[in-house]
Amino acid sequence: MNAADFVEARRRLEAKPRVAGEKLTTLEAAARRVKDGDHIAIGGCLYSRTPMALVREVLRLRRRRLTLSRNLMCYEGELFMVAGAAEKILTSWMSIGLPWGVSKILREYVEGGRVPVEEWSHLALGLRYRAAAMGVPFLPTLTMLGSDLMPVGQAKTMPCPFTGETLCLVPALFPDVAILHVHRADRFGNCQIDGYPHMDADIARAATTVLVSAEEIISEEEIRRHPDRTVIPGFVVDAVAEAPFGSYPHECYGLYEADFDHFDVYAGAIEARGSTAVTEYLDRFVFAPPTHADYLALFGEDALARQRARARELTRSHEPA
Amino acid sequence: MSRRDATPAELLAVMGARLLKDGGRVFAGVGVPLLASVLAQRTRAPGLTLVIEGGIIGRQMKPGQLPISTNEMRTAYRGTMLLGITDTFLFAQRGFLDYGFIGGAQIDRHGNLNSTAIGPYDRPRVRLPGSGGANDIISLCREVIVLMPHERRRFVERVDFVTSPGYLDGGDSRLKAGLRFGRVSAVVTTLGILGFDESTKAMRLEAVHPGVTPEDVLKQTGFDLIVPERVETTEPPTVQELEILRTLDPERRFLG
Numbered sequence: 001m002n003a004a005d006f007v008e009a010r011r012r013l014e015a016k017p018r019v020a021g022e023k024l025t026t027l028e029a030a031a032r033r034v035k036d037g038d039h040i041a042i043g044g045c046l047y048s049r050t051p052m053a054l055v056r057e058v059l060r061l062r063r064r065r066l067t068l069s070r071n072l073m074c075y076e077g078e079l080f081m082v083a084g085a086a087e088k089i090l091t092s093w094m095s096i097g098l099p100w101g102v103s104k105i106l107r108e109y110v111e112g113g114r115v116p117v118e119e120w121s122h123l124a125l126g127l128r129y130r131a132a133a134m135g136v137p138f139l140p141t142l143t144m145l146g147s148d149l150m151p152v153g154q155a156k157t158m159p160c161p162f163t164g165e166t167l168c169l170v171p172a173l174f175p176d177v178a179i180l181h182v183h184r185a186d187r188f189g190n191c192q193i194d195g196y197p198h199m200d201a202d203i204a205r206a207a208t209t210v211l212v213s214a215e216e217i218i219s220e221e222e223i224r225r226h227p228d229r230t231v232i233p234g235f236v237v238d239a240v241a242e243a244p245f246g247s248y249p250h251e252c253y254g255l256y257e258a259d260f261d262h263f264d265v266y267a268g269a270i271e272a273r274g275s276t277a278v279t280e281y282l283d284r285f286v287f288a289p290p291t292h293a294d295y296l297a298l299f300g301e302d303a304l305a306r307q308r309a310r311a312r313e314l315t316r317s318h319e320p321a
Numbered sequence: 322m323s324r325r326d327a328t329p330a331e332l333l334a335v336m337g338a339r340l341l342k343d344g345g346r347v348f349a350g351v352g353v354p355l356l357a358s359v360l361a362q363r364t365r366a367p368g369l370t371l372v373i374e375g376g377i378i379g380r381q382m383k384p385g386q387l388p389i390s391t392n393e394m395r396t397a398y399r400g401t402m403l404l405g406i407t408d409t410f411l412f413a414q415r416g417f418l419d420y421g422f423i424g425g426a427q428i429d430r431h432g433n434l435n436s437t438a439i440g441p442y443d444r445p446r447v448r449l450p451g452s453g454g455a456n457d458i459i460s461l462c463r464e465v466i467v468l469m470p471h472e473r474r475r476f477v478e479r480v481d482f483v484t485s486p487g488y489l490d491g492g493d494s495r496l497k498a499g500l501r502f503g504r505v506s507a508v509v510t511t512l513g514i515l516g517f518d519e520s521t522k523a524m525r526l527e528a529v530h531p532g533v534t535p536e537d538v539l540k541q542t543g544f545d546l547i548v549p550e551r552v553e554t555t556e557p558p559t560v561q562e563l564e565i566l567r568t569l570d571p572e573r574r575f576l577g
Contacts, residue, residue: 009434013452020401027479028512045375045392046390046391046392046393047390047393047407048375048390048392048393048394071406072390072392072453091451092451092452092454093450093451093452093453094450094451095450097389098351098352098389098390099574102447102448102449102450103450105447106448106450107447110445110448111444111445111446111447111448113443113444115383116443117448117451119451119452120452121452121454121455121456121457121460122374122406122452122453122454122456122457122459123407123410123411123414123457123461124456126405126406126407127407128412129407130407141414142414142460142461142499142500142501142502143345143414143456143457143460143461144457144460145460145498145499145500146483146484146486146489146494146495146498146499146500147342147441147456147460147483147485147486148437148482148483148484149437149452149456149483149484152442157499165499165501166498166499167499195394195397195403196375196376196403196405197376197403197404197405198375198376198392198395198405198406199405199406199407200406202405202407251393251394253394253397254394257394258393260389264329268446281510298544314386314394314395314398315394315397
């Protein structure tokens with residue numbers, strides 16, 4: 001499908017069966033909806049609220065030729081690259097974060113011509129998801145104009161039909177699948193997010209199929225008590241699975257802090273052994289543990305409790321320093 | 322305490338902070354830009370509002386608790402609003418944001434910055450992390466302040482890839498490309514402060530830091546930099562400025 005084909009994108013949505021009932025399923029069953037060659041948009045941002053449990057499930061299913069899009073790509077992008085699952089990556093930035101420097105895996109795979117990275121500005125990528133969420137083929141913007149990013153993803157310019165000013169047009173981005181992690185959902189897929197919304201609500205509306213993991217499955221009654229907290233309605237969602245610590249080792253706002261020590265060990269191993277270290281990491285943390293619970297057991301309850309305590313400390317009432 | 326006691330990162334933070342006026346709104350990334358913004362807030366610009374691209378407006382700073390990314394929990398400290406990333410940038414597109422800080426691996430004579438690739442885009446010699454919000458900040462904020470170490474390999478005739486457009490080919494080419502708003506107002510480096518000729522938009526030396534000569538700057542610049550007859554000397558960082566920075570970053574995570 002042409003990325004900006006809004007007619008086809010709408011037909012795909014309309015062709016989906018209307019299922020009013022339960023969306024509740026397992027992580028594995030949710031991930032099975034991803035097919036070889038799909039474009040997956042990943043929710044959250046960098047190491048915040050990344051759907052890591054779903055990422056691991058997709059990797060475990062050994063899906064191939066995936067296009068991955070994310071506003072700021074953290075090391076989940078490296079996992080897809082080294083696992084041989086990524087055909088192309090769309091992002092505005094890719095690394096773990098400033099202290100860990102330029103990604104050696106990004107360098108190896110892009111400089112070697114193995115996985116192309118299509119770069120957009122952060123806002124431009126956000127507007128591409130938003131255009132799709134709105135059901136229109138493009139949005140005009142004043143960003144990216146004059147830069148070398150324009151030809152990379154084939155953004156276009158046009159004179160504004162009302163004022164004559166030059167505008168940048170970014171095409172709608174309709175992913176096949178969105179994978180998201182949220183704080184709470186009910187069994188019908190109504191989702192609530194605390195803290196940063198990131199781009200998740202736009203991504204959910206842009207994609208054809210939406211897979212969600214939630215820290216907690218709550219009752220429909222609880223959702224109805226605070227409907228103002230719902231950011232993705234159930235009819236947008238195809239599958240929802242309960243996954244406490246579903247972003248770990250990334251953070252989930254107010255619930256647990258990212259595990260920077262884990263990032264240090266991961267990055268240190270790459271420093272020493274290059275992409276072999278990522279292969280070893282995939283074996284140990286993605287392919288070996290049979291379930292999400294087994295994965296969490298690799299870290300142990302004490303470590304998880306410590307990350308929870310850190311998050312409470314970081315978001316508690318925010319009294320002045 | 323003299324300038325000799327300031328690290329390069331401290332020097333950039335102090336000089337950057339001094340360019341922010343009270344009452345303004347600054348789009349700040351993490352690291353030195355955030356330190357510069359908070360320093361401004363705690364000295365001459367107490368009414369400065371901080372906006373961070375991860376989706377925070379009005380954050381404050383807890384000493385010793387510096388965020389690593391623009392969208393993690395500690396970045397939200399005492400913010401007045403958390404919002405989506407796209408909408409955060411749209412405040413800049415609408416014209417609400419006065420200042421932005423950015424950097425890059427390379428900058429050229431017309432203030433264009435590269436944080437994408439050294440060498441050709443498709444098969445680069447070095448793939449860098451990419452634009453992130455840098456392109457949006459330089460395209461949409463009213464004024465952009467570039468912070469970077471002054472090294473000859475970074476100050477090049479023409480950047481390999483224009484991630485963030487400064488004045489493009491100079492003259493009115495930025496305007497002609499459709500960038501109706503915004504400008505690069507200053508390039509703050511470890512050697513001095515640079516601006517741009519008003520008509521050609523070629524980079525011009527405005528001031529050197531104490532102990533630095535214009536010749537030192539030329540030696541570390543890979544293009545024909547305009548050096549006017551009168552080059553000012555910046556005031557060295559004060560004891561108070563350095564103390565504030567060191568209280569904010571006691572582990573010297575970003576101050577070096």
